[in-house]
Amino acid sequence: MENKTEVTEFILLGLTNDPHLQVPLFTIFLLIYIITLAGNLGMILLILLDSRLHTPMYIFLGNLSLVDFCYSSAVTPTVMAELLLGEKIISYNACAAQMYFFVAFATVENYLLPAMAYDRYIAVCKPLHYATTMTQSMCTCLVISCYVCGFLNASIHTANTFILSLCMPNVVHHFFCDIPAVMALSCSDRHANEVAVIYVSSFSIFVALLVIIPSYTLIFITVLKIRASAGHRKAISTCASHFTAISIFYGTIIYMYLQPRSSDSLDSDKISSVFYTMVIPMLNPVVYSLRNKEVKSAFTKIVLKGK
Template sequence: MEKRTEVVDFILLGLTSAPELQVALFIMITLIYLINVVGNMGMILLILLDSRLHTPIHTPMYFFIGNLSLVDFCYSSTVTPKVMAGLLVGEKVISYNACAAQMFFFGAFGTVENYLLASMSYDRYAAVCKPLHYTTTMTTRVCTWLILGSYIVSFLNASIHTGGMFSLTFCKSNVVHHFFCDIPAVMVLSCSDRHVSELVLVSIVSFNIFFALLVILISYMFIFITILKIHSGAKHQKAISTCASHFTAVSIFYGTVIFMYLQPSSSHSMDTDKISSVFYTMIIPMLNPVVYSLRNREVKSAFLKVKSLFIC
């Protein structure tokens, strides 16, 4: 039998190997991460502190927004600090177990976001299309089950992917051509037959993405039909603007995920994948508080209220 040496750790090549770019990238990513932390944690704090956001008409939407902010913070935090350490001190080695943990939590929280976006679209459908029944449709029980279901399915999904990935044998190079332990980047290092793993990955990710997208598209189809029936110009324009912002974030999130995961491994370009990954690991979590919340009148009012309390 051929003697094989098992991999005990991995080397992450990072965003760039050019020394002259590392300081600039470190500063940029640090600023992005700080905005991410302040924006998402600040959003959760505002929602918890302002009782006006806890009314029956507001609770469901801000319940979802609070969870979205928590998920954005968590899944970005599984990747970004390690990237910052690599750029600052050149720490590129990640242990076998740490790589598995990073892959698991990133996959779990990324999938939670996927289903939260679908849940939020259903919430907006209920608010726009059935406003008189909104409080009886989006009850605390319904919202709780939507959130719990998103977490349960997502962590189960991450367990399957991570378990399947690290059941493979890694006996070739341990150099990961990425800035974190992403599944496609690690999978190519396996010396096992990975055909089944690739098939399972594509099948499950395809189901998760297209099921959530189907819910989003159907919800917004009904929303747009309702918007077309609105005769007030101001309300019509406001609704269109809100939907456009949501679709911008959704298209960026799903566009990058589809590009990353739903293509054959032979067609992957690691440099292109890195650029795509920056969007959904760092940029989208930073933008989500703005896209979903900071343009909201109630959130602005809550921010001013909390600000006045701290100033006083």
């Protein structure tokens, strides 16, 4: 009878119970989170303050930075509290909210990346049509569509998870309320719900890759045709960082959510989850923007103004 008791709170198992690792891990994650905040919020501020960056490419980058900040903030503070204070109990509603906002913003990023790939395709392959194709209204519609799809997808996944009867023991084998880890607590048949997660996630990733792969294929074909070394370098520098971040993001997501579920996979999920919940949001401002000459110029201009 005890195992059938509905849960009102969850115990997050966390990353480790080894007291010798908790403080070092907290220090590492705190440093990562500070860099994430500084990089992403700094990028948003930079784009807002410099009118030269009010272009489609940087509007997408600004929204990407906002999304990275939001979905990292949905998870990282919880992990740091677990490690430093031993706060492993999370209420039912807080768990559902964490899952909802994490999935929402991660999905928004999933759709922002193909929008950015399309923007780069037009810029490299059809530069004469760029101004008429990537208009402000077009850019705004793409960004709004990304957010609508993200929050709709999060509603589906969160409802699909918490509609299950979640029973004791209420220990979540993870450091945050991720979908597979919470579903594992179900005392009812969850096969249909797990299949729904795979199908919905597969659809989102498929739609994104359906835009990204052809866009970058055409970009690389166009780049190979560029004879001038300066043009060649400019095109590569514009797209290489985008392609790198896209490969990291989708490689991790596909490994996490589209693999068959097993009890052994939960431990490996933790390592992958650290990467895409904390490391990727920290890396994105670097690989996307900080190598960009226009961003460096805008940063220098604002710093000199402050002096």
